Amino acid sequence: MTTLAELAAPSYDVLVVGGGATGAGVAWDAARRGLRVALVERGDFGGGTSSTSTKLAHGGVRYLEKAVRSFDLGQLRLVITALRERAGMLRAAPHLAHAQELVIPLRSRWQRFYYGIGLAMYERLAGKRSLGRTRCIDASALARQAPALAKAGYAGGVVFFDGAFDDARFALELALSAESAGAMVRSYTAVEELLRDGRRVVGARVRDVLSGERAELRATHLVNCTGPWADGLRGMARAGAVPRLRPSQGIHVVLERSWWPGELGLLIPKTPDGRVLFALPFEGRLLVGTTDTEVRDPQVPPRASEADLAFVLETFGAAIGRAVPRDAVRASWAGYRPLVAAKGSRKTEALIRDHEVEVWPEEGVLSVLGGKWTTYRAMAEDAVDRLCELRGERRACTTQSAALLRAADPAALRADPALSALPPDLAAHLVRYGSAAPTLARAIAADDHARLLPDQPYTRAELRFALAHEHARTAEDLLDRRLRIGWVDEALRSRLLPLVSSFLLSPDPASR
Numbered sequence: 060m061t062t063l064a065e066l067a068a069p070s071y072d073v074l075v076v077g078g079g080a081t082g083a084g085v086a087w088d089a090a091r092r093g094l095r096v097a098l099v100e101r102g103d104f105g106g107g108t109s110s111t112s113t114k115l116a117h118g119g120v121r122y123l124e125k126a127v128r129s130f131d132l133g134q135l136r137l138v139i140t141a142l143r144e145r146a147g148m149l150r151a152a153p154h155l156a157h158a159q160e161l162v163i164p165l166r167s168r169w170q171r172f173y174y175g176i177g178l179a180m181y182e183r184l185a186g187k188r189s190l191g192r193t194r195c196i197d198a199s200a201l202a203r204q205a206p207a208l209a210k211a212g213y214a215g216g217v218v219f220f221d222g223a224f225d226d227a228r229f230a231l232e233l234a235l236s237a238e239s240a241g242a243m244v245r246s247y248t249a250v251e252e253l254l255r256d257g258r259r260v261v262g263a264r265v266r267d268v269l270s271g272e273r274a275e276l277r278a279t280h281l282v283n284c285t286g287p288w289a290d291g292l293r294g295m296a297r298a299g300a301v302p303r304l305r306p307s308q309g310i311h312v313v314l315e316r317s318w319w320p321g322e323l324g325l326l327i328p329k330t331p332d333g334r335v336l337f338a339l340p341f342e343g344r345l346l347v348g349t350t351d352t353e354v355r356d357p358q359v360p361p362r363a364s365e366a367d368l369a370f371v372l373e374t375f376g377a378a379i380g381r382a383v384p385r386d387a388v389r390a391s392w393a394g395y396r397p398l399v400a401a402k403g404s405r406k407t408e409a410l411i412r413d414h415e416v417e418v419w420p421e422e423g424v425l426s427v428l429g430g431k432w433t434t435y436r437a438m439a440e441d442a443v444d445r446l447c448e449l450r451g452e453r454r455a456c457t458t459q460s461a462a463l464l465r466a467a468d469p470a471a472l473r474a475d476p477a478l479s480a481l482p483p484d485l486a487a488h489l490v491r492y493g494s495a496a497p498t499l500a501r502a503i504a505a506d507d508h509a510r511l512l513p514d515q516p517y518t519r520a521e522l523r524f525a526l527a528h529e530h531a532r533t534a535e536d537l538l539d540r541r542l543r544i545g546w547v548d549e550a551l552r553s554r555l556l557p558l559v560s561s562f563l564l565s566p567d568p569a570s571r
């Protein structure tokens with residue numbers, strides 16, 4: 060890990076604040092263009108919103124519906140961009156992102172017509188980047204492919220494709236890719252104050268959140284990528300800046316797969332109160348969400364309220380025609396969408412789902428506002444283009460067809476001798492490490508396959524690897540975002556917490 064002194068030694072072209080999808084994406088893009096980049100994140104990489112998403116790389120079926128209903132070309136462009144970027148995510152990290160088949164169950168012929176046409180159009184908009192054919196299925200095929208819906212009285216369904224990905228690992232790998240492209244990256248490093256020369260921002264005073272140590276970083280420009288917290292940094296950069304963010308909270312619950320057997324995902328495009336509900340296979344469990352509740356002051360960490368949990372369980376239960384009790388929930392979490400109000404407006408209906416790069420030339424500060432995970436790369440390209448413009452430089456973006464640091468084909472990985480020598484559950488679990496998986500597989504084999512729990516694929520070697528090579532610093536980093544246990548099974552997390560904490564307390568955990 061880079062020490063604070065090492066981080067503060069050079070001066071930078073750009074200081075990127077916030078290590079979620081946006082900030083890590085900006086740091087990766089800027090470093091690849093040859094800029095001297097520092098990336099600081101006050102928590103874990105991806106530990107803000109970027110690990111709490113529905114994990115869909117998607118154009119947005121709902122946004123397409125809005126675009127068509129209100130003849131909104133802006134929305135349509137956003138869907139087309141997102142469909143292009145969806146394909147890019149699958150190409151850049153095939154070990155972390157894959158095509159996901161989803162079904163919309165139908166009650167009537169009218170719905171079949173409406174969603175059939177809409178989703179065929181969605182596929183057409185993706186063009187040659189389509190992930191698979193949209194098709195209508197009858198009630199018996201629906202019961203076969205989505206057995207949980209067999210007794211819910213549907214007339215059939217429309218099956219279509221989107222992308223699904225591991226958001227926490229994708230954010231981490233973006234930060235690692237930025238680092239490998241030459242950026243200095245550091246987690247648990249919060250910007251507390253900006254350094255100024257007159258009106259101009261020339262760097263920041265940062266604090267290591269875990270040790271309390273402080274340092275000053277010098278940079279000619281600053282890019283604010285603090286997501287739902289962007290107004291805080293905007294306020295530091297320009298006194299009296301009008302807040303632009305209107306964050307909304309979304310929650311997810313995790314259930315056992317027995318509630319939804321099979322590999323299809325579920326989309327309910329319109330819940331009784333007009334929201335969207337997804338259910339997706341995730342880490343051997345079922346992820347169900349989400350809500351959309353406006354919040355005034357986003358807290359850290361966000362919490363899923365009982366009312367939100369009840370809403371998700373009721374809506375999912377209504378969709379499958381079977382009540383889902385509260386004690387079926389294995390885990391739940393919440394996150395904030397960094398929605399941004401159209402300039403000059405604070406009205407909810409003026410919220411834009413697209414991003415905006417706000418440029419303040421006098422301060423030398425850019426803020427990347429809004430957007431969504433799927434469009435992180437396009438947002439970063441836009442932000443770094445604007446940064447280069449401000450610097451009076453021409454540097455071409457190179458991320459359009461670039462792969463992340465550990466990109467690897469999952470099928471090739473599974474066939475790798477180091478992985479195929481392991482028990483199948485361990486081998487399957489290691490695919491997420493991409494090109495690093497064989498090294499890790501050998502370390503696990505050399506460690507006598509030491510599992511953290513006898514019936515689970517999590518190993519001690521992974522903890523060492525995460526501390527040595529993946530910027531993990533706390534038990535939460537390890538359990539929630541590296542191993543992903545905390546967010547799929549809270550009981551299992553509690554069982555492992557003492558073990559992982561004592562591992563961290565040992566004199567040199569990374570070499571244990």
Ligand SMILES: Cc1cc2nc3c(=O)[nH]c(=O)nc-3n(C[C@H](O)[C@H](O)[C@H](O)COP(=O)(O)OP(=O)(O)OC[C@H]3O[C@@H](n4cnc5c(N)ncnc54)[C@H](O)[C@@H]3O)c2cc1C
Nearest residue numbers: 077079080081101107108109113115250286309431432433
């Ligand atoms: C419930 C939910 C579901 C979603 N589902 C999807 C989906 O399926 N597909 C999709 O495309 N999008 C989805 N999104 C949207 C997507 O997750 C977000 O748009 C994206 O993750 C935002 O990334 P970000 O980097 O801008 O923000 P964040 O990930 O929040 O990153 C900002 C970071 O800035 C850091 N920070 C703040 N202040 C400071 C400071 N002073 N110093 C240092 N660091 C600081 C924070 O710790 C944080 O990590 C969803 C969002 C939510 C909430």
